[in-house]
Amino acid sequence: MINRSAGTGQGGPVVERLSSVFKQELGGLSEVKVELVGDHADARARAAGFISESEAPALIVAGGGGGTLRAVIEGIYDTHATERVRVGALRMGSGNLLAIQFGAPRDPVLALQGLLLNLKAGRTVPCCVMRGETWTSSGKSEVHHAVSLGGLGQFGRIPSDLVRWRARLSVFHKCAARLFGLEKVNNSEYVLAFLIRFLSCVLFRNRAETVEISGERFRLLSGVVMNFPIAALPFKPSVTVEDEALSVYLIPLSLLPHTRIIRIEKNQPLDIRFVDRDQVEFFLDEDPATTCKQLRLSVAGSITFVPGPDYRGVSA
Numbered sequence: 001m002i003n004r005s006a007g008t009g010q011g012g013p014v015v016e017r018l019s020s021v022f023k024q025e026l027g028g029l030s031e032v033k034v035e036l037v038g039d040h041a042d043a044r045a046r047a048a049g050f051i052s053e054s055e056a057p058a059l060i061v062a063g064g065g066g067g068t069l070r071a072v073i074e075g076i077y078d079t080h081a082t083e084r085v086r087v088g089a090l091r092m093g094s095g096n097l098l099a100i101q102f103g104a105p106r107d108p109v110l111a112l113q114g115l116l117l118n119l120k121a122g123r124t125v126p127c128c129v130m131r132g133e134t135w136t137s138s139g140k141s142e143v144h145h146a147v148s149l150g151g152l153g154q155f156g157r158i159p160s161d162l163v164r165w166r167a168r169l170s171v172f173h174k175c176a177a178r179l180f181g182l183e184k185v186n187n188s189e190y191v192l193a194f195l196i197r198f199l200s201c202v203l204f205r206n207r208a209e210t211v212e213i214s215g216e217r218f219r220l221l222s223g224v225v226m227n228f229p230i231a232a233l234p235f236k237p238s239v240t241v242e243d244e245a246l247s248v249y250l251i252p253l254s255l256l257p258h259t260r261i262i263r264i265e266k267n268q269p270l271d272i273r274f275v276d277r278d279q280v281e282f283f284l285d286e287d288p289a290t291t292c293k294q295l296r297l298s299v300a301g302s303i304t305f306v307p308g309p310d311y312r313g314v315s316a
Helices: 013-025 040-052 066-079 097-101 108-120 155-168 170-180 182-203
Strands: 058-064 085-091 125-135 141-146 149-153 210-213 216-226 245-252 260-265 270-274 279-284 287-292 294-305
Touching (some): 040 058, 066 085, 066 097, 066 141, 141 279, 149 245, 155 170, 155 182, 155 279, 155 287, 170 182, 182 216, 245 294, 260 294
Parallel strands (some): 085 294
Antiparallel strands (some): 125 141, 125 294, 149 216, 149 279, 210 216, 210 270
């Protein structure tokens, strides 16, 4: 499944080459499809539809960024078929954290070839899935899933900032991505956006929401929910992608010496209440989301991935 809108746009020769490799290597299977989708909602619906067509074991390879992969995961959870589905990820978007973690090279064709070799060899890896429960203004709860990273506080608002920046400066963004690489540009934009938001909160403290966790209240500058260590972030979580556990870092306005570090195990949710905001924005795998008054983070379980050719395991 390839997202045409991922990154700076996907199509043409790359899509044709990926389709050829996929169909050629899996030609012996009864049902092989190559789908082009236009957005995350389409990816979620197509993934759920494909899995629902049969009770047989299935593989879905997501070609896009973190949001496209998350949409596929949501589609799988919509069908309650996590036990019989395998997932692969290609680096074809701006945020490709899990694809990098699972050893996918930048070239999507090489990544797909290596992934399919691992599939034939029966090499798979469990991946922890995080669960975020949000609430609407009417009190209705909604469940979301993610597989790499969650952002809270000012960090959690950055994906929305970047959407606005890229809409206004689309030509500049595409030129920079071609010159320096989309992933590097994305990381640089995150740093710049966070610095702007940090300085804004230093000058105007009330821009940082007050949260309550286990009876303790403080102004939250930023928060990170991590499924595995990420080189671009200054944290060293004790969890790996294969563990059914998450690491949460909550940074108050008083900064790092007072950072709260919380480990979330399965069946041990973390409840965050927002004291002075009716609605708060955050993100899951770069997708913006909102919740009213509270947020519950937990471990949904694991889903099986087929790694790329460069994956060496968590001990490497």
